[in-house]
Amino acid sequence: MSYKIGLVGKPSVGKSSFFNAATMNDVPEGAYPFTTIDPSVGEAYVGVDCAAPEFDEECEPNHGFCDDDTRFVPVQLVDVAGLIPGAHEGKGLGNQFLTDLNEADVLVHVVDFSGETDIEGEPTEGHDPREDVDFLEDELDQWYLGVLEKGIEKFESMYQGPNPGDEIGVEHVLAEQLSAFRTNKDEIKRVVLSLDLELDPETWDADDRFALAREMRKRTKPMVIAANKMDTPAAKENYEEITSDPEYDHLTIVPTSAHAEKSLKKAAESGVVDYRQGEADFDVVGDVSDEQAAGLEAIREFVAEFDGTGVQQAIETALFEELDAKVVFPGSASGDWSKGPFRDCFVLPGDATAEDFAYHLHSDIGDGFLHGIDCRSRRQVGADTELEHRAVLEVVTTG
Numbered sequence: 001m002s003y004k005i006g007l008v009g010k011p012s013v014g015k016s017s018f019f020n021a022a023t024m025n026d027v028p029e030g031a032y033p034f035t036t037i038d039p040s041v042g043e044a045y046v047g048v049d050c051a052a053p054e055f056d057e058e059c060e061p062n063h064g065f066c067d068d069d070t071r072f073v074p075v076q077l078v079d080v081a082g083l084i085p086g087a088h089e090g091k092g093l094g095n096q097f098l099t100d101l102n103e104a105d106v107l108v109h110v111v112d113f114s115g116e117t118d119i120e121g122e123p124t125e126g127h128d129p130r131e132d133v134d135f136l137e138d139e140l141d142q143w144y145l146g147v148l149e150k151g152i153e154k155f156e157s158m159y160q161g162p163n164p165g166d167e168i169g170v171e172h173v174l175a176e177q178l179s180a181f182r183t184n185k186d187e188i189k190r191v192v193l194s195l196d197l198e199l200d201p202e203t204w205d206a207d208d209r210f211a212l213a214r215e216m217r218k219r220t221k222p223m224v225i226a227a228n229k230m231d232t233p234a235a236k237e238n239y240e241e242i243t244s245d246p247e248y249d250h251l252t253i254v255p256t257s258a259h260a261e262k263s264l265k266k267a268a269e270s271g272v273v274d275y276r277q278g279e280a281d282f283d284v285v286g287d288v289s290d291e292q293a294a295g296l297e298a299i300r301e302f303v304a305e306f307d308g309t310g311v312q313q314a315i316e317t318a319l320f321e322e323l324d325a326k327v328v329f330p331g332s333a334s335g336d337w338s339k340g341p342f343r344d345c346f347v348l349p350g351d352a353t354a355e356d357f358a359y360h361l362h363s364d365i366g367d368g369f370l371h372g373i374d375c376r377s378r379r380q381v382g383a384d385t386e387l388e389h390r391a392v393l394e395v396v397t398t399g
């Protein structure tokens, strides 16, 4: 099972261009991307430094591929259609949209920073991209608020038992109601207290309820803004303005040109350039017309200024920074790579332990877990030890 990154945005912001660019990969022979019959799901990759060279090995990836010591690990990119005003009330694709959003582990919100599409996705000029950012956040907050209100109603109608001490804590009821958002009672309790609220919904006014819904949404729907169309002057101006606006400090904004990424990948496919996704430069290696050369030079300036086209960066930031995921390589401490060196590389939650990793490999391996061995230091690792990003671990089992 790979991680799911949900791509969301109103019409005409460049969501399709982003999706196509991110999933248009020149995968080398022998790498088998998953097959899908759903055109809104594609395979993208997150790049990490491959661990194999540290062990003087050449990796043989089962999934994804390795290019010049960067290991590209597959993730699913899901094009979530249907962001329109009122989605939380079931308008348009409303409920389906929310269900699809919920299946994603983390979101990339594609926003047209050029200001050339209005809130409905129609052409315009001078539209403030902040409205789009607020609009998605508000849709999500209203949705959370609706679910939260139901939980509060349930709690208030519950019989609390005749004796003091029999009461059911509100966090239990809310945790059940909000379970689809992958939260739990401890988190809810922490958020309630962090907002200086009492654990008693009778004392919460409308603002308190909204604040709670918003805070729960922020914690459980990590998201990155892909500031798209950054190749236009208007987008650069908007970007400067928004990134220096303290109201938007809570957001991670990645300057992006889906166009540039698509052009580079196409040029690479036809052998005109040598380009590796995520890189801030490329080489022209084929014949190009003057017009193509000028286009490529404009892209070169862009990727130099923004350290890449932003497509790969947005996906990697979403997974590794917003979601705080990490990768772990199964390894051999004794250097026995007879089954193929560094075949696998798994994406795991940031707090995954050695035992979690064992269970990720197989439930039998998890059940039989004795200890792990850190293949770099050859030190023994206990079940509860949190693994580092790019750990190389051998699991020793009873079996």
Ligand SMILES: Nc1nc2c(ncn2[C@@H]2O[C@H](COP(=O)(O)OP(=O)(O)OP(=O)(O)O)[C@@H](O)[C@H]2O)c(=O)[nH]1
Residues within 6 Å of the ligand: 009, 010, 011, 012, 013, 014, 015, 016, 017, 018, 228, 229, 230, 231, 232, 256, 257, 258, 259, 260
């Ligand atoms: N300048 C510029 N234009 C872009 C970029 N990405 C997309 N566009 C343009 O924006 C318009 C919309 O792009 P699409 O990729 O079709 O947008 P979408 O959000 O998927 O739109 P719908 O399919 O209508 O939902 C097209 O005219 C694209 O050429 C970009 O990075 N820079």
